[in-house]
Structure formats: C-alpha cells, structure tokens
Amino acid sequence: MGAPSVMTDEQLRAAYRGKRVFLTGHTGFKGGWLALWLSELGAEVTGYALAPDTRPSFFAVAGVEARCRHLEADVRDAGALQRALRQARPDHVFHLAAQSLVRRSYQLPLETIQTNVLGTANLLEAVRQEGLRCAVVVVTSDKCYEPRESASGHLEEDPMGGHDPYSMSKGAAELVVASYRRSFFPPTELRRHGVGLASARAGNVLGGGDWAVDRLVPDVVRALGEGRPVPVRNPRSVRPWQHVLEPLSGYLQLGARLGGIDTRQPERFCEAWNFGPRPDATVSVSELVERAIHHWGAGTWEDRSDPAAPHEARWLSLSIEKARQVLEWGPRWSLDQAIQATVSWYREAAALDRAGVAALTLGQIRTYLGAGA
Numbered sequence: 001m002g003a004p005s006v007m008t009d010e011q012l013r014a015a016y017r018g019k020r021v022f023l024t025g026h027t028g029f030k031g032g033w034l035a036l037w038l039s040e041l042g043a044e045v046t047g048y049a050l051a052p053d054t055r056p057s058f059f060a061v062a063g064v065e066a067r068c069r070h071l072e073a074d075v076r077d078a079g080a081l082q083r084a085l086r087q088a089r090p091d092h093v094f095h096l097a098a099q100s101l102v103r104r105s106y107q108l109p110l111e112t113i114q115t116n117v118l119g120t121a122n123l124l125e126a127v128r129q130e131g132l133r134c135a136v137v138v139v140t141s142d143k144c145y146e147p148r149e150s151a152s153g154h155l156e157e158d159p160m161g162g163h164d165p166y167s168m169s170k171g172a173a174e175l176v177v178a179s180y181r182r183s184f185f186p187p188t189e190l191r192r193h194g195v196g197l198a199s200a201r202a203g204n205v206l207g208g209g210d211w212a213v214d215r216l217v218p219d220v221v222r223a224l225g226e227g228r229p230v231p232v233r234n235p236r237s238v239r240p241w242q243h244v245l246e247p248l249s250g251y252l253q254l255g256a257r258l259g260g261i262d263t264r265q266p267e268r269f270c271e272a273w274n275f276g277p278r279p280d281a282t283v284s285v286s287e288l289v290e291r292a293i294h295h296w297g298a299g300t301w302e303d304r305s306d307p308a309a310p311h312e313a314r315w316l317s318l319s320i321e322k323a324r325q326v327l328e329w330g331p332r333w334s335l336d337q338a339i340q341a342t343v344s345w346y347r348e349a350a351a352l353d354r355a356g357v358a359a360l361t362l363g364q365i366r367t368y369l370g371a372g373a
Helices: 009-016 029-040 078-088 102-107 109-130 165-183 187-193 216-225 245-258 285-296 321-327 335-349 354-370
Strands: 020-024 044-049 069-072 092-095 135-139 196-202 204-206 230-232 238-243 272-275 282-284 301-303
Touching: 009 245, 020 029, 020 078, 029 044, 029 245, 029 354, 044 078, 078 109, 092 109, 092 245, 102 109, 102 165, 109 135, 109 165, 135 245, 165 196, 165 272, 196 245, 204 335, 216 230, 216 285, 216 335, 230 285, 238 245, 238 285, 238 335, 245 272, 245 321, 245 354, 272 321, 282 285, 285 301, 285 335, 335 354
Parallel strands: 020 044, 020 092, 044 069, 092 135, 135 196, 196 272, 204 238, 230 301
Antiparallel strands: 238 282
16 A cells, blocks of 8 residues: 555545535534535535534534535434435435534433434434445544543454443444444445445544534633633543544545545445544643644633543544555644644634635635645
8 A cells, every 4th residue: 555645636526526425414513514525526415414503603604505405304313314315315425413522411311322323323224225325434433432541542443332421322323333234234245235334433623613512622712712711621631633624534535435436345445444633643631722822822721620520531542554554544734733724714714704714614625635745
C-alpha cells in the first residue's frame, strides 16, 4: 500500500457525482457538514432526521435544507424510515442519526437505546426488506469499546462495552451491524446481495457550527465570546481530538471503496474502522481548552469538577493503523490546525448570512483537501 492520504476532491467527485445518498442525522453538527460536502460533490442527498435540537444550529445557519431533500422524521419510526428508503433508492447510506451526548444518556437512557440501537436496526432491516443494493456506513463512536483507561489506542477488534448508557448503546449498535453483516450481508457474497456494510468509529470532533449543550467546544466558544471563564468539568480527562473533516473524509473514502471505487475487492472494506487523529492530538481537556484560549487571543478557564457528576471515561484513544494500511486514509490536520479552523469559523460566521456560512464551510473543506496534497 502507498502512503496514507485523503482522496482528492477530483476522486471524491468521481465517486459521488450523480449518486443518490441517504443521510440520517443531517440536521446535526457532523451530519450537516457531511450534507454540504456531499451536495458540493454533486450527490443527490436525501436527509432524514429530527428537527435540530439546538438554537442556533449548523443546519439553519449554513442553509443545509436548501442543498438536500429534507425529511423530518425519526429513525425509531421503522415504517417511515423504510418508506423513505424505498423512495430514495440510494446508492450510498450514511447513518449518523443518534442521541450523541453522554450526560443526556443518564437522563434519558431508554431514548438513547431506542435511538442508537433500535434506530440502527431499523435502518438495516429497511435496507434488507427493500432489497436495496448500496454501500452502508454506520457511524458509532470511540466510546463503543469496553473501557480500559489505558494510553494504548483501541483496535477495531477490541471488545464492545461501555459504562454509561450512551457508550453501551454505541457498543450495542456495533453488535447490530456485525450481526446483520454476518446474517444477511456477508462480504463474501457481496455481488449477490449488493450491500457493502461497514461501521466507523471516530474521536471527539471540533469544528464550526456545534452548539450542543454539555459539549466542550461549544462551552468554550460561548464563554470566550461572553468574556467569562470557560467552565471545565473534567480537566484531566484525555480524548482523541480531531476536526470534524477528518472523520468525514474517512466516511466518504470508506463509502467510495464499499461502492467499488478504485478497488476490485469492495468486500475487503465491509468491516469496522477507526478514524482518529494523530497520536499527539490525544490530549487532556485542560490542554485543549488552553490551546483554544491561545488561538482565541484571550480568556481563562476554571475547574468545575464535580465528584458527584455521572461517570465518564478518563482516557480514550484510537489506533488508526488499520485505516492507514488498508484503507490508505490518514489525518491531515494537527490539533492546532483543527483548533484554529474552528475558532476562525465561529468568528467569521457570526457576520455572515446563510450563503456566506455555506461558502465559509466549503472553503474550509477545500483548504483541508489541499493540506498535505
């Protein structure tokens, strides 16, 4: 294999131009970025998701609805999801719809399980029932692994697990994917059934347009913008930090391979994949906040640790050697580049209309694709 690299814009356009793409979770932060990127590549995007759960939202400020066929519906509604897939007849499916917050999962454990586990099963069962022939990428999380609080990065074959309801739900979603792949969509019979099924696990993402509650970067931006100290709940926790474009590029590259682009063996890619950052981007929460303050130009933070707070893993990291060696994918931006791009996005977007925000976002995608090319 050659050196790891993100597919070029030209290669991605060749993979997705004119293709029908079904994207769940397009009203969320990561899903919104992916919807814009796919639309810019020339794909016909059908988005299926609940209404945005934050105000403001990336979906609204970047005008995502104008760039796709927007369906407001719930992945827990199996009938609605199957009807939407039947109408879309996609070439590619990217499943990002989820309840994505650890702390919320303690408050709403059943909703988290129903969305993340049964929602995934509903999607795969709809693909099966409709007899679709498509590439399917199910996005879970680095938190799907049984926690071991170790500096060594998780490998794709490590056991699934999770202490909190969110992490458990992501591990369970991975088991759903593995079960459907073995039972209904075996890679060795890909040419018969036509479903290339893979899962993707990414680290903690940074990027403009995230306004979620109880997530670090939105907390940082809100506090610094208001001139108050950044409240930090878990300063010593260590996470694999990466710009949102890093895992999204991995999902797109994986989807292209599953679809047979630049490979004669798409079945090789019907597996689980980690899309993490460079090793030096796995740092503590406090270090990330200090770097963000540096790039912002001013500010302070304060320790808001609460011994009675719900449990969250202290250390998470991912091994990306499999993605490097087999998929030939690798991260392009350093942690400081990711933070700088994020800070710049929030500062510039505040003065722009929807078209301007979309242009800003697409400009960052172009800069990212040019990095290391």
